[in-house]
Amino acid sequence: MDFGLSSDQVALQDSVDRYLNERVGLDQIRLFADGSDYREIWQGLTDLGVTSLLLPEDQGGIGLTLLDAALVAEILGRYVAPSPFIGSAVIAPQALQHVDDTIAAPYLSRLVDGGITAGIAFSELAGRRGDAGVQAIGNKLSGKSLFVLDPLAELQLVAATDGALYLVEAGAPGLQQLVHTTIDRTRISGELRYDNTPATPVTDDADTVAGLLDAARVMLVADTLGAAQHMLDAAVAYAKERKQFDRVVGSFQAVKHLCAEMTAELEPCRAMMWYAAYALDELPEEASITASQAKAHISEVGTFVARTATEVHGGIGFTDLLGLHYWFKRIGFNRQALGAPESLREQAAVLQGL
Amino acid sequence: MDFGLSSDQVALQDSVDRYLNERVGLDQIRLFADGSDYREIWQGLTDLGVTSLLLPEDQGGIGLTLLDAALVAEILGRYVAPSPFIGSAVIAPQALQHVDDTIAAPYLSRLVDGGITAGIAFSELAGRRGDAGVQAIGNKLSGKSLFVLDPLAELQLVAATDGALYLVEAGAPGLQQLVHTTIDRTRISGELRYDNTPATPVTDDADTVAGLLDAARVMLVADTLGAAQHMLDAAVAYAKERKQFDRVVGSFQAVKHLCAEMTAELEPCRAMMWYAAYALDELPEEASITASQAKAHISEVGTFVARTATEVHGGIGFTDLLGLHYWFKRIGFNRQALGAPESLREQAAVLQGL
Amino acid sequence: MDISYGTDYERFRAEVRSFLAKHAVDAPSNQRDYRSAKAVAWQRKLLELGYTSRTVPKRYGGYGAEPDILISRILADEFAAAKATAGFGGQGIAMLIPTLLELGTEEQRQSIIPPTLLGEMLWCQGYSEPNAGSDLASLKTNAYLDGDEWVINGSKIWTSSAHIADWMFCLVRTEPDAPKHDGISFLLFSMDTPGIEVRPLVDMTENKYFNEVFFTDVRVPAGQIVGKRGQGWQVANTILGHERELLGDPNAALTRLNGVIDLMRTETIDGRRVIDMPVFRDRLMRIQGRVMAMRFNDLRLLSAKLNQQSAPLARMIVKLQGTELRHELEKLAIDVMGEFGLGYDDNEYLRGEGLWQWNYMFYLGLIIGGGTSQIQKNIISERGLGMPKEPKVAPTAGAM
């Protein structure tokens, strides 16, 4: 019985933390928000091994678990680091296990060394909005995926409306890759349009596809946890320094209690994220329920923390001066992406036979 | 333009307040909770004229409005006063206007002088629970009404499952009048069972029946407002006196903010109650929507105030020593009676064509 | 109780409505446009009809009517319903002109009010400072008299429109030895005066509405003061209360609520309309209940003002409840849109011009600004409920 992080896991988080602490300061975030690309940061993360985490050792990977991946995602969230992590390091390496090795191997080795990245186009799986819709006929796709994470990546994992998963390469005939602006400028998201675009089938096994969706969701959960923890930490630190009425504002009971309430809500989310990530690998019968509930619950808590931490900062929190809004918006993005709380709760109820 | 209480209305509230302040102290409430009857209190209220408020002047009444009645209900809630007010002074006097005068007149005069009281058996109108159900065949009722307010009253206004309204007299053949214990011991509620029980038809006009239900709901809203205002006032007063850590607890910012939050939620409820009551008489197209929304919203606010005011009292609030729980439970009763918030909100949406 | 306005007022409402039915097309689309020919023509028209700045005396360019709360309300309601801007807003018109009418010299009124009404003299307000936010009276920007000129040094923050304003009205400390509320004066000066530097402050909505303003030996004629030396706090407070009420405007909330309903009718999840989904319906109805309560509370306040009745608690809670409610309302809209609700700026799937996200964040700013929710709760509990004031603690060393 050991429901805690191993020293290896702590070391993994520390190494990513150290790297991002050095390389992804607020100045870099601003540059990225203004349109700089994330290649350099991603190369650095790749050098740390984040792309080979999940890959089996016999494929040149480290053979770690989705919990380890989630722990990395948490640190990415803590620094609102731009990166194609979820597609490139989590979903693609798993999805490619279902593809013929002669096709998969070259992709995998280039994903591992950072030569290519992967995006995920899952709008058909998680509460389809608007006129999204992807028809697959004889390994050709037509239609469009909305809300694609990293739509400019070289490799795209595309869910068709019938639930099957396909690989599409950047530059494939009939493919348009569009970026759309969102509030979260630390993420690249957008749209893919297909017109008889050739695609490689990955799997049409519903459990496999659901497992990939759950994994992507848990990565967003971990990202929110990290971002919310940063906002809470920043609020506490600011409240200990900022003075009004000749006192540090953190000595006012109302401000202290806001910080206590954030802590009380957020602290159990850490265990919940661990459990949801652990369940992906180890508890198949619980995995989808905990992934859905974790994303719903931690999104709600994240929204509360994002708002409250901003409020504790007072006026400065509303400005760009400390950049706090990047975290606020990242949490807001994660809330809606790949299933919003209302849909997830209903899904969790259905999964339990209610 | 005058959206405020007239001096007559203020005087009406004052007179009821003065009477209850003298006659319905905590000791009386405890006696009533232990089973004493409310005849004497009701007679006193009757002498003040509460049963003739709504009756037209040509029927010996005062010809006031449902807003005036709601203002009385508010004071009853403030003192958690036991009384058959809603049935006897609000619903029956209106319902009897639809009954042939030879039948109605004797009832009305006895209601006015307090010789009889009236209960309401509306379980068929507001989200039927369990196995309630009242079949009307040829002016005979069979089945049962649940959650009857004042089931022992001499006159019962009974909604049948088909939506029509009937009068039933206590002691009628086949009628059983049962009292069931609830958390709120300041109210008598229970059940009526009918077995071919003779009944006098009142109306089967859906708008008329809906109007009576709306009126009853608004009275409960006013009752909750009065009870919640009392709890808030009591919490503020207690916090100004009780000392811990060598300070009055009301000097702690956390306690102050709890009181401020209760105030901020409750204060707009006063205007909402006024408007909902005014709409019953003056704005027919808005009346049902505002009654539903007012009951839903003010029940939620009431629940929040009931809990928070108890919390501000600390341990003493959990005991019977100050009797605070009578208000807590009255608010809890009003929340569920004649339509709970979830059902009311859905009803309000439907009424707006959503 | 009678919530009708009466026939005279309804006749006025009908006039306004018929004017708007014909002429609303002439209104400028951007409320912050003070410069275009269209905007100036619209403002002149409204001034002439008494539909804006109605109570400003004729000799200063206004309509010269007596204050009438119902007239003001009718104008606000009808212009909002017609989605037409009700003439120039901004702090010069909303705050400075009423102040000058009450406390300015005749010369100040004549030279300032007419060009301000016509948008030729655009004002910004210099109140808050980096370390004087919630505790405004501790402001440190100072001015001393040198001959017949004030010399100003210091800085201001949260100065909206400073980057486009022609003039500023500003609170400065002129009596350093007086108690903090008695040492402040209310000065007016051109933003062209040498020594003023304006730095825009980007906010979380990515806009630059607010600025920091720095003063280095800024020299201003001695006569450009409103009220006497040391009376600036009183001058400012003459009109501050008015701003707080505006922030909780329940009619604006109603307009937005109707917008949410429209959204729910068009947005779909897996092809099903959001309006048909009970969980969202319930959330909508909850918010509607709260909007209703605030609207009726507002009606009560209007009536109380009209009939000289007192409703202090009902007034005190407006800013707190109003801003929280709007933030929640905009949040519901974003959840209704789901991922579409994340769109911003030039996103081609933007709903409602992206104003939902903008408002969601902006109302968080308003929860904080104009007296944070924490300060509001202090006010409600202390002034409203008579609970003890926050105990004074001995100043810590190095307090800013």
Place this chain on the structure above:
Amino acid sequence: MDISYGTDYERFRAEVRSFLAKHAVDAPSNQRDYRSAKAVAWQRKLLELGYTSRTVPKRYGGYGAEPDILISRILADEFAAAKATAGFGGQGIAMLIPTLLELGTEEQRQSIIPPTLLGEMLWCQGYSEPNAGSDLASLKTNAYLDGDEWVINGSKIWTSSAHIADWMFCLVRTEPDAPKHDGISFLLFSMDTPGIEVRPLVDMTENKYFNEVFFTDVRVPAGQIVGKRGQGWQVANTILGHERELLGDPNAALTRLNGVIDLMRTETIDGRRVIDMPVFRDRLMRIQGRVMAMRFNDLRLLSAKLNQQSAPLARMIVKLQGTELRHELEKLAIDVMGEFGLGYDDNEYLRGEGLWQWNYMFYLGLIIGGGTSQIQKNIISERGLGMPKEPKVAPTAGAM
């Protein structure tokens, strides 16, 4: 990470489960029954098997096992799942016995532990006083030595079971001149001692679990003290932390959550099952998400204890979150039942023996008791987050 207990523990779990499958029928139905032959026989059986008070040494009537967190957890889980009481609870067994094992004299252990285990010596706890609740260390009930007897005067409140207890363990002030935490002693005495008056305290659930206890010249042998004079605060704190954790037990919340689901499957509105109503489903799932988070947090704490890791914040928030969650959960159940949920006492339509309303109110009591939510938030912010302590204010005149 590995959340399995391992084969040895699973074997133990299987044993317990098989025991319960056969013998759960022998358990008394009322957890507060310490007197019936059935209850005593069940307790003896559990003591013999080491299923209760497992770590109490054999010579005092226990099983003499080493402390093992996983064994304790397995027992708690399995007895809860079988809805069988896990032997006598109460403050004598939960709090006094561990205290005596650590700090009592050999004579105290021998004379007290065995009859306490068998329910022959029922204990109540005398800690809180009317003016020493949140601020417990300011307690004023005092005792002085007169020859070889303590003489006690004062009063206690919130003393559960005082009306049925045989003995009390009690905090009293014995060193009036010492600093407040150093002047307290921990005494034991029979409730039959002359000068003790017990007045039941009716609570909002209409029950009389709590009492006020008044002491007038109550004389107690000098040796009936645990620890030294003036060390009572430390003696009491040896085990106080344990109580706070129990209040937020997430496994109890899970059992109640399953109860809500059962309710939703049977209750109907207009003939439609509540479980099929999306608004209630959504509320249920929200609560379930919170219960899950608290369960996993609890698992983290269990693991941290087992592996000597530290998780102070995760521990500090348990009481606050756990009691709030339970209050909300019971509230959901009442809303699910609607008017049926108002039933109480002898109402013939009572669901779940009326325990929903009882728990709804009782958990509000627990939000207040054992350190109110406000005190919990002070602790979290000050001890957990290192924020400044509530500043000391000069005592006002007449402070109680």
